[in-house]
Amino acid sequence: MLDPRPHLGEPLALDLLNTRWMEDGPQDLLTDVDGLRVWLSSAGLADKAPADERTLAALLAARSAIYDVVRHGTHAALNDVLEHGRIKRRLTDDGPDDLPEVTDPAWLPGWLAAENLLHLIAKAPDRIRQCAHPECVLFFYDTSKNGTRRWHSMATCGNRTKAARHYAKKT
Numbered sequence: 001m002l003d004p005r006p007h008l009g010e011p012l013a014l015d016l017l018n019t020r021w022m023e024d025g026p027q028d029l030l031t032d033v034d035g036l037r038v039w040l041s042s043a044g045l046a047d048k049a050p051a052d053e054r055t056l057a058a059l060l061a062a063r064s065a066i067y068d069v070v071r072h073g074t075h076a077a078l079n080d081v082l083e084h085g086r087i088k089r090r091l092t093d094d095g096p097d098d099l100p101e102v103t104d105p106a107w108l109p110g111w112l113a114a115e116n117l118l119h120l121i122a123k124a125p126d127r128i129r130q131c132a133h134p135e136c137v138l139f140f141y142d143t144s145k146n147g148t149r150r151w152h153s154m155a156t157c158g159n160r161t162k163a164a165r166h167y168a169k170k171t
Contacts, residue, residue, distance in 0.1 A: 003042045005029060007138045007152045012043060013117035014128070014139040016063050016110075017070065022137055030060060045109050054106040058084075062110025066117050070128055070139065078114055085111040133157035 004027075007018055019029040019039055029035040036059065037051040049055050065077035085102035100115070102108045120128055120141060127142040132150040136157050142149040151157040 001034065001038050003029075003038050007140070008042065010139065011116055011120055011141050013066050013113045013120060014141055015043060016059070016113045017066055017139045019063065020137055022135055026137075030056060030063070032056075040109060043109065045112070049105055049108045052106070054104075055109065058104075058107045059110045059113075062113050066113060069117060069121075071130070078117065081107075081110055081114040082118075085115075087115070131157050 005018060006021055006023060008015070010018060016039075019035075021027050029039055033051055033053060033056055036056045037046070039059075040046045040049060040051055040055075061077070062081045065081045068074045069078050084104065084107035085100055088099045088101050090097050090099065100108065100112060102111050124147075127147060129140055129142055129149070130136075131138045131140065131152040136152065138152040138157075140149070140152045
């Protein structure tokens with residue numbers, strides 16, 4: 001099954017949030033293990049975690065925790081997710097290496113997404129955004145030079161917003 005989501009390519013934490021979207025009503029990729037399998041593959045984690053009910057439950061907990069941080073600024077649930085793992089640092093022949101260690105493989109994808117959110121927050125928390133279109137629920141990390149991007153996609157939500165504004169002026 002191909003990934004049906006309308007917006008891909010965001011950092012892992014935001015990509016996890018974008019497993020919910022609007023298209024003829026609310027959609028959710030993570031309603032079952034088949035959707036989990038699609039997301040794991042899309043995220044490059046298919047060979048790193050089992051596609052089963054336990055992983056799905058852990059990933060849904062991580063998605064909810066990330067959403068709470070991004071939308072409401074509450075972080076207790078994210079810290080609970082982060083308790084399931086740590087980064088083991090070591091020096092190899094190729095240089096420094098960071099190896100994620102989780103208490104249970106089912107938590108690896110959710111833990112990696114939570115860890116990714118920490119990096120985004122440390123780098124530029126104001127660049128984590130939800131699409132400005134009033135009917136869109138997608139998130140993006142603003143990589144524009146001046147930091148003024150408003151839509152997850154100019155081709156879809158940006159154009160719809162501009163067209164609606166133009167139509168309102170004409171009537």
